Amino acid sequence: xxxxxPLPQYLIQRYHGWKATTHAENKAWYRRLAxxxxxxxxxxxxxxxxxIHVTSIFGADEGEFFIxxxxxxxxxxxxxxxxxxxTSAAVEYAVTVLKVANxxxxxxxxxxxxxxxxxxxxxxxxxxxxKTSFIGRWMDILRPSYQRQSGIADEEARLEAMEKxxxxxxxxxxxxxxxxxSAIEAEELSLHGAWNxxxxxxxxxxxxxxxxxxxV
Amino acid sequence: xxxxxPLPQYLIQRYHGWKATTHAENKAWYRRLAxxxxxxxxxxxxxxxxxIHVTSIFGADEGEFFIxxxxxxxxxxxxxxxxxxxTSAAVEYAVTVLKVANxxxxxxxxxxxxxxxxxxxxxxxxxxxxKTSFIGRWMDILRPSYQRQSGIADEEARLEAMEKxxxxxxxxxxxxxxxxxSAIEAEELSLHGAWNxxxxxxxxxxxxxxxxxxxV
Amino acid sequence: xxxxxPLPQYLIQRYHGWKATTHAENKAWYRRLAxxxxxxxxxxxxxxxxxIHVTSIFGADEGEFFIxxxxxxxxxxxxxxxxxxxTSAAVEYAVTVLKVANxxxxxxxxxxxxxxxxxxxxxxxxxxxxKTSFIGRWMDILRPSYQRQSGIADEEARLEAMEKxxxxxxxxxxxxxxxxxSAIEAEELSLHGAWNxxxxxxxxxxxxxxxxxxxV
Amino acid sequence: xxxxxPLPQYLIQRYHGWKATTHAENKAWYRRLAxxxxxxxxxxxxxxxxxIHVTSIFGADEGEFFIxxxxxxxxxxxxxxxxxxxTSAAVEYAVTVLKVANxxxxxxxxxxxxxxxxxxxxxxxxxxxxKTSFIGRWMDILRPSYQRQSGIADEEARLEAMEKxxxxxxxxxxxxxxxxxSAIEAEELSLHGAWNxxxxxxxxxxxxxxxxxxxV
Numbered sequence: 046x047x048x049x050x051p052l053p054q055y056l057i058q059r060y061h062g063w064k065a066t067t068h069a070e071n072k073a074w075y076r077r078l079a080x081x082x083x084x085x086x087x088x089x090x091x092x093x094x095x096x097i098h099v100t101s102i103f104g105a106d107e108g109e110f111f112i113x114x115x116x117x118x119x120x121x122x123x124x125x126x127x128x129x130x131x132t133s134a135a136v137e138y139a140v141t142v143l144k145v146a147n148x149x150x151x152x153x154x155x156x157x158x159x160x161x162x163x164x165x166x167x168x169x170x171x172x173x174x175x176k177t178s179f180i181g182r183w184m185d186i187l188r189p190s191y192q193r194q195s196g197i198a199d200e201e202a203r204l205e206a207m208e209k210x211x212x213x214x215x216x217x218x219x220x221x222x223x224x225x226x227s228a229i230e231a232e233e234l235s236l237h238g239a240w241n242x243x244x245x246x247x248x249x250x251x252x253x254x255x256x257x258x259x260x261v
Numbered sequence: 262x263x264x265x266x267p268l269p270q271y272l273i274q275r276y277h278g279w280k281a282t283t284h285a286e287n288k289a290w291y292r293r294l295a296x297x298x299x300x301x302x303x304x305x306x307x308x309x310x311x312x313i314h315v316t317s318i319f320g321a322d323e324g325e326f327f328i329x330x331x332x333x334x335x336x337x338x339x340x341x342x343x344x345x346x347x348t349s350a351a352v353e354y355a356v357t358v359l360k361v362a363n364x365x366x367x368x369x370x371x372x373x374x375x376x377x378x379x380x381x382x383x384x385x386x387x388x389x390x391x392k393t394s395f396i397g398r399w400m401d402i403l404r405p406s407y408q409r410q411s412g413i414a415d416e417e418a419r420l421e422a423m424e425k426x427x428x429x430x431x432x433x434x435x436x437x438x439x440x441x442x443s444a445i446e447a448e449e450l451s452l453h454g455a456w457n458x459x460x461x462x463x464x465x466x467x468x469x470x471x472x473x474x475x476x477v
Numbered sequence: 478x479x480x481x482x483p484l485p486q487y488l489i490q491r492y493h494g495w496k497a498t499t500h501a502e503n504k505a506w507y508r509r510l511a512x513x514x515x516x517x518x519x520x521x522x523x524x525x526x527x528x529i530h531v532t533s534i535f536g537a538d539e540g541e542f543f544i545x546x547x548x549x550x551x552x553x554x555x556x557x558x559x560x561x562x563x564t565s566a567a568v569e570y571a572v573t574v575l576k577v578a579n580x581x582x583x584x585x586x587x588x589x590x591x592x593x594x595x596x597x598x599x600x601x602x603x604x605x606x607x608k609t610s611f612i613g614r615w616m617d618i619l620r621p622s623y624q625r626q627s628g629i630a631d632e633e634a635r636l637e638a639m640e641k642x643x644x645x646x647x648x649x650x651x652x653x654x655x656x657x658x659s660a661i662e663a664e665e666l667s668l669h670g671a672w673n674x675x676x677x678x679x680x681x682x683x684x685x686x687x688x689x690x691x692x693v
Numbered sequence: 694x695x696x697x698x699p700l701p702q703y704l705i706q707r708y709h710g711w712k713a714t715t716h717a718e719n720k721a722w723y724r725r726l727a728x729x730x731x732x733x734x735x736x737x738x739x740x741x742x743x744x745i746h747v748t749s750i751f752g753a754d755e756g757e758f759f760i761x762x763x764x765x766x767x768x769x770x771x772x773x774x775x776x777x778x779x780t781s782a783a784v785e786y787a788v789t790v791l792k793v794a795n796x797x798x799x800x801x802x803x804x805x806x807x808x809x810x811x812x813x814x815x816x817x818x819x820x821x822x823x824k825t826s827f828i829g830r831w832m833d834i835l836r837p838s839y840q841r842q843s844g845i846a847d848e849e850a851r852l853e854a855m856e857k858x859x860x861x862x863x864x865x866x867x868x869x870x871x872x873x874x875s876a877i878e879a880e881e882l883s884l885h886g887a888w889n890x891x892x893x894x895x896x897x898x899x900x901x902x903x904x905x906x907x908x909v
Contacts, residue, residue, distance in 0.1 A: 080460065105314060107314065179350040183346065239268055246291055
């Protein structure tokens with residue numbers, strides 16, 4: 046790996062800022078977390094998007110949330126085929142090893158992944174249909190949603206509906222994992238869906254009883 | 262998804278805290294990020310571990326870093342087989358759509374994923390060898406490292422060596438992606454490796470010239 | 478302009494140092510900033526003083542802060558009389574074109590401009606009273622502060638009070654600009670005042686609620 | 694100034710990073726600079742643009758350069774009319790009080806101020822013609838250049854020519870200041886012009902003998 050370069054200066058200065066403040070203030074806590082291991086209360090699955098950090102929105106202090114971030118915060122269906130499944134591995138670790146009490150899937154507005162899926166299904170992004178497009182294949186998970194929401198005339202509203210569908214598709218796929226299902230049945234785990242409007246700073250959660258997203 | 266439950270109260274309280282402070286302070290910035298889109302300077306790949314949030318260590322302001330988190334912060338090799346590849350999709354999005362300038366892989370001490378890989382390879386975790394173990398199959402990516410580091414007598418030192426190997430394996434796998442390689446050749450992208458000691462709060466970066474990890 | 482001389486050698490050497498390090502490390506980022514334009518999050522107004530560079534104190538990465546520097550970091554009151562107003566033009570560009578979210582006025586200790594104002598008002602610098610003195614006329618902006626702080630016996634303390642007054646006078650003058658006022662009312666902009674002690678390296682911010690400067 | 698808000702968190706964290714590194718490493722130097730005053734070798738006049746920090750390009754350590762930044766890095770002509778002239782005050786302070794040895798005017802590519810001047814002169818930005826437009830009135834300083842460069846067909850080339858003209862116009866205006874002229878005649882001061890290509894990272898200086906900009 047001769048090609049690897051030292052850390053950019055801007056990250057180094059940021060690191061020193063953290064070391065002099067957050068870390069200095071919480072030295073003992075970091076030491077304990079290192080010595081005794083983590084014991085997070087919740088797993089949160091959200092998007093890689095730089096505009097929405099659950100650590101900020103939910104004020105994640107160190108040791109509290111086990112966070113998996115991928116494009117659009119999607120969970121694929123259970124498929125124990127021996128291949129690499131990063132998301133499924135993260136869910137398995139959170140539920141069976143860490144035994145988190147809550148598992149939250151957090152979607153968001155203006156999601157580039159969902160937009161890509163929409164455009165691909167609408168026939169406007171043929172490059173995403175190619176076998177070599179990892180983004181396209183990953184967004185296949187959400188493909189059924191395009192058909193479901195195609196009746197919505199306004200594109201922005203249709204995209205938002207698909208963003209919220211993405212949360213529900215992930216929650217449904219989570220139920221296809223035997224260890225998730227049994228943890229829920231044993232009342233050791235609960236599932237939660239939410240969606241964040243980046244511009245307005247609003248969070249809506251999914252209400253299983255009414256089947257709607259509701260502002261908190 | 263009738264099974265989905267409202268957001269836990271502790272997350273709602275955190276959210277309102279964020280809304281009243283960070284969001285209130287930066288309303289205009291959030292609005293612009295929503296309207297104009299993200300333009301992150303770097304992608305950071307790190308672990309889901311609740312004890313190490315790059316948003317904290319690198320003071321990630323909204324809109325700055327595109328963050329993918331999975332078990333052990335691993336990148337699998339390039340495999341355009343049409344299946345779901347969440348990590349590869351995230352890398353493709355960051356490099357080809359967002360055109361980030363830096364791609365940082367950040368490993369850390371006391372990594373549960375690396376420990377699992379170690380124990381599995383040592384024959385002490387047979388359940389991770391099963392085809393149905395997503396954790397085991399995901400950690401197969403790091404398997405060659407066990408052999409490489411088996412000469413280290415002290416287990417803690419061996420684990421740390423494997424944690425750092427995980428960073429290098431991910432960087433090497435990144436080079437197997439054609440779009441990563443060509444972005445580097447076009448001087449549009451640089452790769453960086455780093456490792457964080459949770460307890461001590463130290464960050465080391467990988468120096469490609471000497472082939473060693475060096476404290477910043 | 479035959480009189481213009483080539484760049485001094487010491488600047489050329491510095492430039493090559495930057496080219497070989499910061500620029501080489503961030504080639505792609507500079508290219509993107511050039512192609513896509515700047516989108517700074519904040520405007521910072523500070524002094525020309527060579528001892529206080531906000532780029533250093535706030536680790537200004539390229540593209541982050543729009544920086545105006547003049548003597549004492551002063552903002553004159555709104556005066557759309559058709560004359561040249563460099564500071565007002567900078568504020569107008571930042572607020573109406575770039576739409577920055579934060580506008581920070583940063584004063585500092587041992588400010589030569591403030592000292593000049595103090596001495597002029599005390600009758601000890603008659604040359605600054607002349608119509609041809611640009612420094613004197615510029616520092617007229619701060620003149621009311623001398624009267625206000627004249628009760629402080631210790632000169633050093635009096636000067637510090639005037640330096641902090643300079644920040645407040647600038648913030649007040651900023652409010653006299655209609656586009657600043659309306660951006661604040663639309664919650665698109667917030668004003669911030671701060672003061673840096675050069676020798677001690679301390680930064681204090683102005684707390685609008687208590688009306689005092691407080692160390693960060 | 695009840696309206697003033699505390700410093701945003703992202704600036705506070707940056708500050709702590711600086712305090713723990715740059716300041717900690719140079720404590721004694723900062724202390725001396727505070728106690729003994731500044732003694733900068735050069736004054737640099739450049740743009741407020743967030744993409745070009747002379748502190749970075751010329752590696753400005755604390756105490757070395759007296760830096761004035763305004764829109765497009767312009768210097769208006771000498772006009773001792775008793776009004777506020779921030780740029781003239783800065784030049785007067787640098788030349789008569791600090792007695793800098795070099796005065797550098799640094800222009801740059803993709804300059805929003807120059808583009809505004811161009812569009813205004815081309816009749817495409819009527820709002821900049823209004824008396825209340827501080828940007829428009831400030832850019833009046835460069836107005837003669839539009840006519841001069843109007844023969845260049847390619848807009849990008851025309852803008853670059855105007856950006857370089859801006860440097861020359863400023864240098865010429867500097868000569869209209871009696872104290873600048875006499876300092877040059879006494880060989881205590883030299884003037885320098887330069888232009889930075891943001892994307893390519895190239896710096897060109899103005900060669901008074903050939904009347905051309907030349908890469909360093």
